Amino acid sequence: MNRARIKDIAQELGVSPATVSRALSDSGLVAEPTRSRIREAAQRLNYRPNVSARNLRTQRSMAVLMVVRDVGNPFYLDIMKGVEAAAREAGYSVLMGNTENNAEREVEYFDMLRDGHADGMILITGKLPEREGFPQELADLPVVVALEPIEESGFPHVMIDNAGAAREAVAHLLSLGHTRIAHIAGPIPEPMAVLRREGYRQAMREAGLPIPQGYEAVGDYLLRSGETCCRELLSLAQPPTAIFAANDEMAFGAINELRRLGLAVPEKISVVGFDDIFLSQAFYPPLTTVSQPRTEIGTEAMRLLLKVLAGEDRTGEVVMMPTSFRVRGSTAPAG
Amino acid sequence: MNRARIKDIAQELGVSPATVSRALSDSGLVAEPTRSRIREAAQRLNYRPNVSARNLRTQRSMAVLMVVRDVGNPFYLDIMKGVEAAAREAGYSVLMGNTENNAEREVEYFDMLRDGHADGMILITGKLPEREGFPQELADLPVVVALEPIEESGFPHVMIDNAGAAREAVAHLLSLGHTRIAHIAGPIPEPMAVLRREGYRQAMREAGLPIPQGYEAVGDYLLRSGETCCRELLSLAQPPTAIFAANDEMAFGAINELRRLGLAVPEKISVVGFDDIFLSQAFYPPLTTVSQPRTEIGTEAMRLLLKVLAGEDRTGEVVMMPTSFRVRGSTAPAG
DNA sequence: ATGAAAGCGCTAACAT
DNA sequence: ATGTTAGCGCTTTCAT
Numbered sequence: 001m002n003r004a005r006i007k008d009i010a011q012e013l014g015v016s017p018a019t020v021s022r023a024l025s026d027s028g029l030v031a032e033p034t035r036s037r038i039r040e041a042a043q044r045l046n047y048r049p050n051v052s053a054r055n056l057r058t059q060r061s062m063a064v065l066m067v068v069r070d071v072g073n074p075f076y077l078d079i080m081k082g083v084e085a086a087a088r089e090a091g092y093s094v095l096m097g098n099t100e101n102n103a104e105r106e107v108e109y110f111d112m113l114r115d116g117h118a119d120g121m122i123l124i125t126g127k128l129p130e131r132e133g134f135p136q137e138l139a140d141l142p143v144v145v146a147l148e149p150i151e152e153s154g155f156p157h158v159m160i161d162n163a164g165a166a167r168e169a170v171a172h173l174l175s176l177g178h179t180r181i182a183h184i185a186g187p188i189p190e191p192m193a194v195l196r197r198e199g200y201r202q203a204m205r206e207a208g209l210p211i212p213q214g215y216e217a218v219g220d221y222l223l224r225s226g227e228t229c230c231r232e233l234l235s236l237a238q239p240p241t242a243i244f245a246a247n248d249e250m251a252f253g254a255i256n257e258l259r260r261l262g263l264a265v266p267e268k269i270s271v272v273g274f275d276d277i278f279l280s281q282a283f284y285p286p287l288t289t290v291s292q293p294r295t296e297i298g299t300e301a302m303r304l305l306l307k308v309l310a311g312e313d314r315t316g317e318v319v320m321m322p323t324s325f326r327v328r329g330s331t332a333p334a335g
Numbered sequence: 336m337n338r339a340r341i342k343d344i345a346q347e348l349g350v351s352p353a354t355v356s357r358a359l360s361d362s363g364l365v366a367e368p369t370r371s372r373i374r375e376a377a378q379r380l381n382y383r384p385n386v387s388a389r390n391l392r393t394q395r396s397m398a399v400l401m402v403v404r405d406v407g408n409p410f411y412l413d414i415m416k417g418v419e420a421a422a423r424e425a426g427y428s429v430l431m432g433n434t435e436n437n438a439e440r441e442v443e444y445f446d447m448l449r450d451g452h453a454d455g456m457i458l459i460t461g462k463l464p465e466r467e468g469f470p471q472e473l474a475d476l477p478v479v480v481a482l483e484p485i486e487e488s489g490f491p492h493v494m495i496d497n498a499g500a501a502r503e504a505v506a507h508l509l510s511l512g513h514t515r516i517a518h519i520a521g522p523i524p525e526p527m528a529v530l531r532r533e534g535y536r537q538a539m540r541e542a543g544l545p546i547p548q549g550y551e552a553v554g555d556y557l558l559r560s561g562e563t564c565c566r567e568l569l570s571l572a573q574p575p576t577a578i579f580a581a582n583d584e585m586a587f588g589a590i591n592e593l594r595r596l597g598l599a600v601p602e603k604i605s606v607v608g609f610d611d612i613f614l615s616q617a618f619y620p621p622l623t624t625v626s627q628p629r630t631e632i633g634t635e636a637m638r639l640l641l642k643v644l645a646g647e648d649r650t651g652e653v654v655m656m657p658t659s660f661r662v663r664g665s666t667a668p669a670g
Numbered sequence: 671a672t673g674a675a676a677g678c679g680c681t682a683a684c685a686t
Numbered sequence: 687a688t689g690t691t692a693g694c695g696c697t698t699t700c701a702t
Contacts, residue, residue, distance in 0.1 A: 388679030
C-alpha cells in the first residue's frame with residue numbers, strides 16, 4: 001500500500017485538500033461532521049503528514065541541533081537526556097552533533113542551522129568557530145550555550161557557578177583542617193578550567209593561605225593526567241594533604257595513583273572531584289565531589305531555546321543552575 | 336541579508352536555475368566556465384541549499400534515526416559515537432531517539448520513519464512495539480538492530496556472541512581453579528540476559544559442574560541489584576568463591592557489597608563483569624570483564640543500514656562482532 | 671465552513 | 687551544454 005496523501009483523503013471524501021489540512025491540524029475552522037469524517041479517514045488510510053513538505057511550506061523543521069564536543073564523553077549524557085525530554089515535550093526532534101573539538105565541524109553545524117536542518121541549536125562545546133572576532137551573522141542565530149561559556153558570543157547561557165562551586169569544594173577541605181591543598185586543573189586556558197582554578201585560588205586567599213610553588217598542576221580532564229599530576233604533586237618537598245581535582249575523572253586517576261604510592265584515601269590524603277559523574281559514588285572510596293544538575297541544565301537550555309525561537313530576545317542572558325556539594329568517602333580531617 | 340536561493344544565483348548570472356542546481360551538485364553536465372562562475376557566485380552570495388525543498392523533491396531526508404532504550408545510559412555512548420561517525424561520513428545526519436522502555440514511544444519512532452523524518456533507523460532497544468505478532472508493514476522498513484536481539488523481526492542485526500563471551504568469562508574462572516561459581520543475571524527473560532546466563536550454564540556443564548540451588552541470582556543491570564544479589568549469594572550455605580555478573584555495573588555493586596562484608600576481591604572472591612564500560616579499568620580493583628567493540632558495533636550497524644538503504648536485501652542477516660576478554664585485577668586463583 | 675489556487679525551493683525529465 | 691517545465695505534499699491566503 002502506497003502512502004496516503006492529503007489529496008487521497010480529500011478525494012475519498014469529496015472535500016478539498018485544504019479542508020483536510022485544516023481538520024487534521026485542529027485549526028478549529030472545520031465543521032464537526034466533516035472533521036470527524038476526515039479524521040476517521042486519515043486513521044483508516046494510515047495517513048501521516050510528509051514532514052519535508054510541511055517544513056518547506058512552513059519554513060521550519062521542528063528540529064533542534066544538540067552539539068557536543070565529544071559524544072563519547074559520558075558527562076554530556078544527562079544533559080542530552082534533558083534536552084531530548086524538553087524537546088520532545090515541545091514537539092521538536094533532536095539532531096545529534098559531535099565536533100570532536102574540530103573547528104571546521106563547528107562551522108558545519110552552524111551551516112546546518114542555516115540550511116534549515118534545524119530551527120535552533122544547543123551548543124555544549126565550549127568553543128566557537130575560530131574566526132576573527134565573532135561574526136554578527138552567527139550571533140543572530142537561535143543558539144543557546146550550555147555548560148561551557150563561550151565568551152563574547154552574546155548567546156544566552158545555561159551554566160553553573162564554576163568558581164563558586166570550586167570555592168565551596170576547597171572550603172570543605174579547609175573546614176576539615178587541611179592547609180596544604182593542591183589543585184589539579186583542567187586544560188588551561190579553557191574558560192571552565194580557569195574558573196574552577198579561580199575558585200580554588202579564591203578559597204585559599206580567603207583562608208589566608210599562600211599557594212605554594214607547584215601546587216597548581218594542569219591536566220586535561222582525563223584519567224591519566226590525574227595520575228601524572230598527582231605524582232608530581234606528591235614529589236614536592238612539601239606534598240599536599242588534600243587535592244582538589246577539576247573533574248571526577250582526574251580525581252579517580254589521582255586516587256589510583258595514591259593507592260599505588262601506598263597512600264590511603266582519605267586517611268593520608270583527601271581528594272575532591274567535580275561533576276559527580278555516573279558511578280562516582282560506586283567508586284572506592286566513594287568520591288566527595290560537586291554535583292551538577294545535568295539533566296536540568298539540558299531541559300533549561302532547551303526551554304530557553306524555545307523562548308528564543310518564539311522570538312524573545314535573550315541576548316546575553318545567563319541562567320545559573322545550582323550545584324550541590326556531596327560529601328562522601330574520599331575526604332577526612334587532616335591527620 | 337536574506338538567504339540566497341538558486342533562483343537568485345541564476346538571475347545574477349543570467350543562467351537557468353536548473354544549470355545552477357546541476358553545477359552545485361557536481362553532476363558533471365555543466366561546462367567548465369559556467370560551472371566555476373556559478374560556484375563562485377554561490378560562495379559569494381553565501382548560498383546554502385534548503386534541505387526541506389531538496390528532501391521534498393528527492394523524497395529522502397538524508398537522516399537516520401538512532402533509537403536507544405535510555406539516552407542516559409553510558410553504555411550506549413560509544414555505539415552512538417560509531418553510528419554518528421559512519422553516518423556523517425556518508426552524508427547523513429543523526430536523529431536521537433529515546434524510548435525509555437515505553438512501547439508507545441517505540442511506535443512513534445517507527446512513525447517518524449514513515450513521516451519522512453528519517454530514511455532509516457537503528458534500533459538499540461531490545462524491544463519492539465507490542466503488537467500481535469510482527470506487522471509486515473513494519474518489517475519492510477529500513478531498520479537495523481544493534482546489540483540486543485529483537486526476535487522474529489527479520490531486521491538485520493549487529494551483535495556480539497553473548498552466550499559465547501559469557502562462556503569464555505566463566506571458563507576463565509574455571510581455569511583459575513574456581514568451582515563454586517555463581518551468576519548474577521540481567522533482567523530475565525530479556526534475550527540478552529538469557530543468552531549470557533546460557534553461556535554461564537554451558538561453561539558449567541562443560542566443566543561437569545552442577546549449578547547449586549540459589550547460584551543464579553537475577554538482577555536488573557543496576558548497581559543496587561548487584562549489591563543485593565551478592566548478599567543473597569553470600570548468605571548461602573555454600574557461598575561461591577567467584578561471581579560472574581551479567582554486566583559491569585552489577586559487578587561493581589557486588590564488589591562494593593563484598594567490601595562491606597569484609598571479603599577482599601580478588602583474594603577471597605573473584606568477580607567478572609561484562610561490557611567493559613567507561614572507567615571499568617579505573618575501578619579498584621580494575622575489573623576483569625568482557626569487552627565489546629562498541630564503536631565498531633555502531634559503525635557496522637550504520638554501514639549495514641546504508642546497504643539496506645541502497646536497496647540490498649539483508650533480511651535476517653546477523654553480523655557477529657568479536658568480543659575480547661580483559662583479564663584485570665578482580666580475579667585470582669581460587670584460594 | 672469550504673474550495674480554488676498559489677507557492678515554499680529544489681531537482682529531474684524532457685526538449686533543444 | 688543549457689533552458690523549460692512540472693511537480694514533490696503541504697499550508698495558507700483569498701474568495702465564496
